Amino acid sequence: MIIIPEREIAGLVSPADCLIAVERMFASMANKSAYNFPVVREAIGHAEALYGFKSGFDREKLLLGLKSGGFWPNNVQHGLSNHQSTIFLFDADSGRCRAVVGGNLLTALRTAAASAISIKYLARPKSNVIGVIGAGHQSTFQLRAALDQRPFEKIVAWNIDPSMLVRLEEVAKERDLPFESVDLDRLGQEADVIITITSSFKPILKASQVRPGTHIACMGTDTKGKQEVEPEILARAIIFADEITQSATIGEAQHAVEQGLITSAEITEIGAVIRGDHIGRTDAEEITLFDGTGVGLQDLAVASAAVEMAISKGVAVEVDF
Template structure:
């Protein structure tokens, strides 16, 4: 079994390859080829949860399972809120092949799928990207969004101005045209919004979003919502997997589940990102339409990310071989 730590994962991951692999995995899911059982979670009252996420993608030839913990109070102690490990298995024999650090891969694969949504749903004349949040997901979303679209400017909006300025400075050193601002100002100026926050109350409201905006919302906590109901009722809503996304947390999205239970969101009008990748469904129907990609994260994305890193590790001889 090959063990790949965080440093190895960062050195091996090629963003372009990850976007393409995630695209194949999402098409597998929408075409009914992938195996994706529901996510389950063991809860620790007053502390956090441990979720298990197995998946198989035949196009990529990868079988994997992620173990993910979510502990919101870790942020106060300076510890990661999300921590993950991905196990990769031989789909023909079931033999374990690798154990891969999943923290960076989780942020990267989520951003890669949001980048796919930008590729298929954002207006081609989009100039300003707003990134809401200041954590690892926000950082990767700025990188991957700019990988698939030539934004003229990136606005980083955060509740903590110091963290927003720090992230903006880091991204500027990577060559992006970026500045920090408030969340409200970032949304008002944006053509594309990537929201990666832990907000409880919606920060994306219909009255604040410009016509034609594309939103990728990945905020995902037990009692939180990033997008208000009025915006979701009017927008073209895109998800990773209808059966998953329309369920309550921890399987699906609170944003969508509450609308669905109230009869205000027709599942038939919800589009899967894999349907866009495969060309089975159309994207936006005009320059004024608001589009929302609401992500909850699905295990085929983790499997895709792990397959990209493991292939590079085997090619380059990177990692530690361990016998259990």
């Protein structure tokens, strides 16, 4: 069995590697050669933690495994990341554990890759301003990945605690782009692309704040009850998701589905656009929305890439198990 510690991941897999791996996996999902198993995600009643499993199987690549982990909100007090996870890969022929891979950075990179892919395929080509709602740890990964997809000329952002926006401002400085902290009305008026990356349980972005032609990537809602935008936005938008069932049950679409504003049949897998089976955006005035719930197959794809690179670089730790 191969073990790849968390400390090795940054030197093995780049954001570009993750984007390629996730894009290919989305296409495999749309082709029905790969599928996710039902998500288990629970409040454990200790340390305010959410814990669960995401898993799946890719028949074509014989990629089988799971990610175990979750969210520990008090970890920051101990100098640890709030998000903690480990990815397990299994041999599809025998069921033996093939690899155990540190999943913290990989989760951040694959989540950013998913929203970046949605921007690549759904945002208007002439998108000049990107808006970010949320300034937690994941926000910088989202912004860096997004900036690689369009020649954005400005960044605007909002966070419930404005002092945290400094981390997004640092990314703007890296890319030599102007940055402004704005209210939500102005963010909606200016942004061609909006990324929401919060842990909110009530809508932040209102339908009245979204103008025609906007692409929205909702990346924070991955649990029953979470919500970042008003359901009326989804009623107006063309909706895409990483996985339709998750979108309708634990993703941003859950609220619009529950209220009867949309049905799951109105949600399209982003993989269908990647494969060319769906046209995606059809005109410049459409609002497109990507519901990124995070699927186990994303984790398996990036972990597999890390294993292959670790073997080639000679940094994989092999143990008898």
